[in-house]
Amino acid sequence: MHDTALLIGRFEPVHSGHLALLQEALRQAPQVIVVVGSAWQARSPKNPFTWQEREAMLKGALPEADRARVQVLPVRDYYNEAVWVQAVRLGVAEHTAPGARIALVGHFKDATSSYLRAFPAWTLIDLPRQGSMDATTIRDAYFGATPATVGTALAPLAGEIPASTLAMLEQFAQTPHYPALQQEWRMLRGYREAWAAAPYPPVFVTVDAVLRCQDQVLLIRRAHAPGKGQLAVPGGFIEQRETVWQSCLRELVEETHCNLPEATLRAALQSVAVFDHPDRSQRGRTITHAHYFDLGDAPFPAVKADDDAALVQWTRIDQLAGLEEQFFEDHFHMLDHFFAITGLRTQA
Known part of the structure; x- marks a missing residue:
């Protein structure tokens, strides 16, 4: 017993x-x-x-x-x-x-x-x-x-x-x-059916930009399924003729109009972490490269939502724990990796 x-x-x-x-x-x-x-x-x-x-x-x-x-x-x-x-x-x-x-x-x-x-x-x-x-x-x-x-x-x-x-x-x-979940369910089914005939299941590569400034982080609200209306860090799929660095800068500009000079972002880059858990995305096997930038006490860059972002916002890091249930896929845990929100040590 x-x-x-x-x-x-x-x-x-x-x-x-x-x-x-x-x-x-x-x-x-x-x-x-x-x-x-x-x-x-x-x-x-x-x-x-x-x-x-x-x-x-x-x-x-x-x-x-x-x-x-x-x-x-x-x-x-x-x-x-x-x-x-x-x-x-x-x-x-x-x-x-x-x-x-x-x-x-x-x-x-x-x-x-x-x-x-x-x-x-x-x-x-x-x-x-x-x-x-x-x-x-x-x-x-x-x-x-x-x-x-x-x-x-x-x-x-x-x-x-x-x-x-x-x-x-x-x-x-x-x-x-x-109905909101039905819309996502149909979208994801169609997404997976589109590559179902591939000789091997594809592995998708994405990038994300974790941009910190004055102890706040730049977040978006997703404009489309999957995750419509949910919080995320700016990011997206890598394009054929890009490096992950180039993709990261492009996605940051496309979704937030954050037009910081590349040299400024190079100087602010703290680390790049790979998030590759097999279940991190329902769209299929997706590996992302999250770039963590810290602008310190510099003035907030001007931002405006565009492309896949319905809204862009600066959010205090000490408020992220209370927003956990609003985050898309593993984006809360991406932030947890960089900011130690939950108290348990996470490794990408």
Whole structure:
């Protein structure tokens, strides 16, 4: 018998396979901690629900007695396994007694499940696949429907979806988030279909400009899907005859009209970090080169939104933590790398 059993997942949304693992965790220990990943991410077709909404789906699928034994631990995506493992361990330690016997319940679905081996101090209970359902199938059926036809679209899958999840999906379809996410879902499907016939999956190269001035950083609001309306640092795709440096300067000018001389930016360049986590972008495998500039106490350069930016703004670095849920893809964690916002050391 263990003191605490852990279950780790994104639960986007909760389905019968998740519940089978959760029920095994409840059999293994009197206390269960469910680590809900991708917490504080901006809504997207892959991560449409807040961690609180996923907690409600999980607990709503349990009898009241079991519900009282389950605690949800939200953990953000750090796009760095070592830092993420550190965050999970610290979170679990806060909710367990020293020396507690801990079991980690899971299933090796594919390469994305390798994190299960990252906790050697905990007993790993590796279960076979629980049912045939996966969350991607549910999301595709869901976003391919309309608010009026959600029930019909999900009917063939309803046997694998808890009632609490079905109710949540029906309610969510009546919110403004649903059509916005549908638009992104359709855009991303079209984007991936455009290169589906390539002999090999492509790897995209992008650049980003992290421009600091007077302890503020230059941000944009994205004008188009994916991430329409979300915060990001200026950036974009490299062009065929450019270096990453040239692309960075071009994107900075195109999106913000920040026309600082190249020599000024050369002098202000502090570092270049590569962000290459396989899951950092839903558009496909995308590797970015983030250039960090610090203008010190110089006057703010004049800026104006253009191209892919609907809005451009200077934002105090000490306000970034409160804006985490508004950031596109991994841009919050890009800023975390340079500014140490979360307190855990991140490495690109």
